[in-house]
Amino acid sequence: MKNLGKHAIVIGASMSGLLAARVLSDFYTTVTVLERDAFPSADIPRKGVPQGRHAHGLLARGSQLIEELFPGYNDEVVTQSGGLLGDVANDVLWIGRNVTLANGKSDLIGLLASRPVLEGNLRRRLLKLPNVRAMPDCAVRGLASDSARKHVTGVRMRVEGGPEEIVNADLIVDATGRGSSSATWLEELGYLPPAIERVEIGIGYMSRTYRRRPTDLNGKLGIVVAASAPNWRNAAMLAQESDSWIVSTGGFLGDEAPDDDRGFLAYLATLPTMQIHDVIASAEPLGDYRRYRYGYSLRRRYEKLARFPGNYLVFGDAICSFNPVYGQGMTVAAQEALTLQQCLLHAGSNELARRFFRAATKIVDIPWDIAVGNDLRNPHVEGARSSMLRFINWYIGKLHVAATRDSTLTTAFLNVVNLMIPPSSLLDPAIAWRVWRGQREARAAGPVARRPLRTDEWGEYVGTRGRK
Numbered sequence: 001m002k003n004l005g006k007h008a009i010v011i012g013a014s015m016s017g018l019l020a021a022r023v024l025s026d027f028y029t030t031v032t033v034l035e036r037d038a039f040p041s042a043d044i045p046r047k048g049v050p051q052g053r054h055a056h057g058l059l060a061r062g063s064q065l066i067e068e069l070f071p072g073y074n075d076e077v078v079t080q081s082g083g084l085l086g087d088v089a090n091d092v093l094w095i096g097r098n099v100t101l102a103n104g105k106s107d108l109i110g111l112l113a114s115r116p117v118l119e120g121n122l123r124r125r126l127l128k129l130p131n132v133r134a135m136p137d138c139a140v141r142g143l144a145s146d147s148a149r150k151h152v153t154g155v156r157m158r159v160e161g162g163p164e165e166i167v168n169a170d171l172i173v174d175a176t177g178r179g180s181s182s183a184t185w186l187e188e189l190g191y192l193p194p195a196i197e198r199v200e201i202g203i204g205y206m207s208r209t210y211r212r213r214p215t216d217l218n219g220k221l222g223i224v225v226a227a228s229a230p231n232w233r234n235a236a237m238l239a240q241e242s243d244s245w246i247v248s249t250g251g252f253l254g255d256e257a258p259d260d261d262r263g264f265l266a267y268l269a270t271l272p273t274m275q276i277h278d279v280i281a282s283a284e285p286l287g288d289y290r291r292y293r294y295g296y297s298l299r300r301r302y303e304k305l306a307r308f309p310g311n312y313l314v315f316g317d318a319i320c321s322f323n324p325v326y327g328q329g330m331t332v333a334a335q336e337a338l339t340l341q342q343c344l345l346h347a348g349s350n351e352l353a354r355r356f357f358r359a360a361t362k363i364v365d366i367p368w369d370i371a372v373g374n375d376l377r378n379p380h381v382e383g384a385r386s387s388m389l390r391f392i393n394w395y396i397g398k399l400h401v402a403a404t405r406d407s408t409l410t411t412a413f414l415n416v417v418n419l420m421i422p423p424s425s426l427l428d429p430a431i432a433w434r435v436w437r438g439q440r441e442a443r444a445a446g447p448v449a450r451r452p453l454r455t456d457e458w459g460e461y462v463g464t465r466g467r468k
């Protein structure tokens with residue numbers, strides 16, 4: 001591939017940064033990844049990735065794309081770290097709109113392992129590349145630019161205990177997550193900050209790991225509950241390495257699960273399924289309760305800025321982070337990495353930022369619309385509800401009911417959630433007809449089996465209710 005420069009810097013060695021660095025290694029003589037944290041000697045959670053203690057799974061699309069960049073990655077996570085590959089539509093139970101979707105075999109193969117294992121394997125693969133180096137314990141504090149302030153020439157960084165230094169590069173990628181300081185750093189150089197979209201959801205995830213027994217959940221590898229009325233509580237229980245489960249649960253706008261056994265179980269008992277509760281009630285805990293407060297979905301609209309340095313990119317959660325109930329963040333990072341590769345292949349580094357942001361926004365639109373659109377079903381979440389959004393949410397509700405008896409619809413829905421095909425494909429006449437027919441059949445068969453939830457279960461065990 002064509003060499004586009006001597007040196008590229010990636011700030012942040014989490015999933016997005018590692019994937020971006022892999023792509024850049026084909027185009028730049030040297031790629032340096034600067035990371036504020038130390039790299040742990042084992043695959044354990046670290047400070048800079050606090051969400052790493054909570055349920056993570058890699059969707060089918062993400063698993064495919066990472067395999068393209070790092071052939072053999074999925075097998076390595078399984079054979080070397082004990083991860084599990086599974087059929088997303090058949091090995092995982094999906095509950096949405098308070099109903100369970102019918103399982104059926106599909107070719108959607110996702111990867112289950114803890115977040116530190118997914119990242120650790122990626123980092124080890126990346127650092128085997130001869131032209132990639134990483135500097136842990138190295139915090140970036142700002143940018144350096146040319147006198148015309150047209151190009152960013154490097155970063156101002158500080159290795160733990162040392163003085164601030166400037167490191168020059170031809171291209172710089174910010175992959176520092178949702179707390180990214182790019183807007184501030186660029187403002188210091190005279191650039192305007194991007195417009196921001198924020199949707200307050202105030203979800204407080206509470207998570208804990210447990211020993212997994214082969215009979216749990218009848219051998220299924222996971223269960224995902226997408227929140228619905230009346231209590232709007234999400235949950236996921238996913239198999240991980242070392243015969244363990246990770247359970248994460250949380251409601252909207254401060255409706256958090258308690259961090260004591262009785263309260264946690266009681267909270268799980270208010271979900272539209274008792275399956276997580278029943279497994280956990282007799283399972284051996286393997287760690288403490290962990291809390292993560294996710295206040296709002298956040299999107300930074302860099303693609304709308306008229307003036308931006310051509311050799312500076314923002315990547316992954318630093319562009320957009322949204323309610324992770326469908327587990328799409330790492331897959332979006334992988335999609336952005338492949339898009340960056342295409343941008344570099346087609347027109348090199350010429351006007352790279354403008355081309356990349358334009359392409360990335362098309363990637364982000366889909367998971368953002370899926371996650372935010374779903375959150376806006378909750379009447380307590382503030383935001384504009386267009387008539388199209390209302391129609392789509394109505395239609396997806398009908399699809400869920402029909403999918404309780406039709407696994408083809410489950411697979412169609414999960415193809416969208418797994419970012420394999422666009423949401424509009426669910427309106428395809430063949431799918432719409434199955435939805436219509438399934439609805440009629442379900443109505444004729446009587447009420448769809450839902451666990452009867454009492455409205456007074458909303459917030460029953462929650463002292464923090466109402467806090468944002």
Ligand SMILES: Cc1cc2nc3c(=O)[nH]c(=O)nc-3n(C[C@H](O)[C@H](O)[C@H](O)COP(=O)(O)OP(=O)(O)OC[C@H]3O[C@@H](n4cnc5c(N)ncnc54)[C@H](O)[C@@H]3O)c2cc1C
Pocket residue numbers: 011012013014015016017034035036037047048049051054055056057058059062138139140141175176177178205292294315316317318324326327328329330331333
């Ligand atoms: C509760 C929860 C559950 C989730 N579950 C899933 C899931 O199941 N599936 C999925 O695909 N996604 C999931 N996600 C999203 C996923 O975690 C992120 O999308 C993914 O980690 C990509 O993030 P990132 O690499 O862009 O940023 P981050 O993972 O946030 O990493 C940012 C990195 O930058 C470093 N850094 C920050 N500032 C500096 C600096 N100044 N200098 C140097 N380094 C710096 C940090 O130390 C860190 O390493 C979940 C998120 C949450 C909150």
